[in-house]
Amino acid sequence: MAERMRWGVIGAGGIADRRTLPVIGQTRNGELVVVMDVRDPGAIGAKYGVDSTDRLEGVLSREDVDAVYVASPVQVHAEQVIAAANAGKHVLCEKPLGRTVAEACSMVDACCAAGVLLREAYMLRHHGLHLEMQRLIREGAIGKPLFASVHWAFQYPKMEGAWRQVRELGGGGALADLGCHVFDLLHMLVGDIARVAMASATLVQDYEVEDLGTVLLEFEGGAQGAITTSFCISDAVMPATVSIFGSEGRIVARGSLTQTSDGTATIYRETDGEQHEIRYGRVDTYVRQIEAFADDVAQGTIATKESVPELLSSMKVLEASYRSAETGTFVFI
Numbered sequence: 001m002a003e004r005m006r007w008g009v010i011g012a013g014g015i016a017d018r019r020t021l022p023v024i025g026q027t028r029n030g031e032l033v034v035v036m037d038v039r040d041p042g043a044i045g046a047k048y049g050v051d052s053t054d055r056l057e058g059v060l061s062r063e064d065v066d067a068v069y070v071a072s073p074v075q076v077h078a079e080q081v082i083a084a085a086n087a088g089k090h091v092l093c094e095k096p097l098g099r100t101v102a103e104a105c106s107m108v109d110a111c112c113a114a115g116v117l118l119r120e121a122y123m124l125r126h127h128g129l130h131l132e133m134q135r136l137i138r139e140g141a142i143g144k145p146l147f148a149s150v151h152w153a154f155q156y157p158k159m160e161g162a163w164r165q166v167r168e169l170g171g172g173g174a175l176a177d178l179g180c181h182v183f184d185l186l187h188m189l190v191g192d193i194a195r196v197a198m199a200s201a202t203l204v205q206d207y208e209v210e211d212l213g214t215v216l217l218e219f220e221g222g223a224q225g226a227i228t229t230s231f232c233i234s235d236a237v238m239p240a241t242v243s244i245f246g247s248e249g250r251i252v253a254r255g256s257l258t259q260t261s262d263g264t265a266t267i268y269r270e271t272d273g274e275q276h277e278i279r280y281g282r283v284d285t286y287v288r289q290i291e292a293f294a295d296d297v298a299q300g301t302i303a304t305k306e307s308v309p310e311l312l313s314s315m316k317v318l319e320a321s322y323r324s325a326e327t328g329t330f331v332f333i
C-alpha cells in the first residue's frame with residue numbers, strides 16, 4: 001500500500017456524498033482516487049476532482065486503488081464486497097453488511113479467503129461521547145451495568161424508489177436501518193447480546209417494512225435492555241437517547257445518534273447524588289472511521305476466522321430480532 005490509503009468509492013451519492021467523500025482527502029492517511037455510481041458518476045467525479053465510472057470493474061481493476069468504501073443500497077453489498085475482495089481490495093462496507101446473516105457470511109468468507117480487511121461502517125463507534133461513555137462504564141463509574149434503553153426515530157414517509165421501504169431490498173425497515181447501529185453501540189457499551197424478542201409493526205406509513213420496531217434484549221451475564229426504532233415518530237417527539245443504568249448510577253446521552261458528531265450526556269452517581277455533564281473530545285466520526293480503517297490495514301489487520309464473530313455480531317442480532325417478531329418467541333443469538 002502507498003503511504004496514504006488510496007480509496008475507490010462504490011455508491012457515491014447518498015451518505016457517501018453527504019459525509020464521506022468530502023472528508024477522505026482531509027484525513028491524515030487517505031486519498032480519494034475514483035468514484036463509481038450507476039447514476040451520473042461524472043458529476044460526482046467532477047465535484048471531487050477525481051476519476052469516475054459507472055462500472056464496478058472501473059474501480060476494482062485499478063492498481064492505484066487499495067481499498068473501497070461500499071455505500072450502495074444494501075441489496076448490492078454482497079456482490080460488490082465479494083467482487084472487491086476477489087480483486088484484492090480492502091473493504092469498508094456501509095451498514096448493515098447485508099440483508100441476511102447468510103449474505104454477510106459470504107462476504108466475510110470472501111474477505112478472509114482474499115486476506116483483505118473487512119469492516120462494517122459503524123461511525124458511531126468513533127463518536128467521542130460514546131468512547132467516553134465506554135471508558136466510564138468500564139471504569140465502574142455507574143457500578144454494574146444492568147439496563148440499557150435506546151430510542152431512535154424519525155419520520156420517513158413513502159417515497160418513490162426508496163429501497164429501505166422494500167423488504168427484499170433493504171432487508172427490513174426501521175430496525176434494519178437504525179437498529180444495527182444500536183446493536184453495535186450496545187455491544188461496545190454493555191457487551192454481547194445473548195437473546196432478543198421483537199415487536200414489529202407498520203402503523204402509520206404506507207409501505208411493507210416496519211415503521212415501529214421494539215426489541216427486548218438480554219446480554220450475556222444477564223443485563224437487560226429495550227430499544228425502539230421508528231420511521232413514524234419524529235425526532236422532536238422521541239429524541240434520540242441512549243441510557244445505561246447501573247447498580248450505582250446512570251449515563252444518559254441525548255442527540256449522539258447522529259451524523260454530526262454532536263450530543264450531550266450526563267452521569268449521575270449515587271455516591272455523590274449529583275448529575276454531571278460528561279466532557280468529550282469532538283471528532284468527525286466519518287474522518288475517524290476512514291483513518292482507523294487505514295491504520296488497521298497499515299498494521300497488517302485482515303479479516304480472519306477469529307474476527308468473524310465480531311463482524312457478524314450485529315447482523316446476527318438483527319436477523320434474530322426479525323425471527324422473533326415472526327415467531328412470537330425469544331430467539332437466542
Ligand SMILES: NC(=O)c1ccc[n+]([C@@H]2O[C@H](COP(=O)([O-])OP(=O)(O)OC[C@H]3O[C@@H](n4cnc5c(N)ncnc54)[C@H](O)[C@@H]3O)[C@@H](O)[C@H]2O)c1
Pocket residue numbers: 010011012013014015016036037038039071072073074076094095096121122123177259
Ligand atoms: N452510517 C451512516 O451515517 C449512514 C447514513 C445513511 C446511509 N447509510 C448506509 O449507506 C448505504 C447507502 O445508503 P444511502 O442512504 O446513501 O442510499 P441512497 O439511495 O441515498 O444512495 C445510494 C447511492 O448508491 C447508488 N447506487 C444504486 N445502485 C448502485 C449500484 N448497483 N452500484 C453502485 N451504486 C449504486 C445510487 O445511485 C446512490 O447514489 C446503506 O447501506 C445505508 O444503510 C449509512
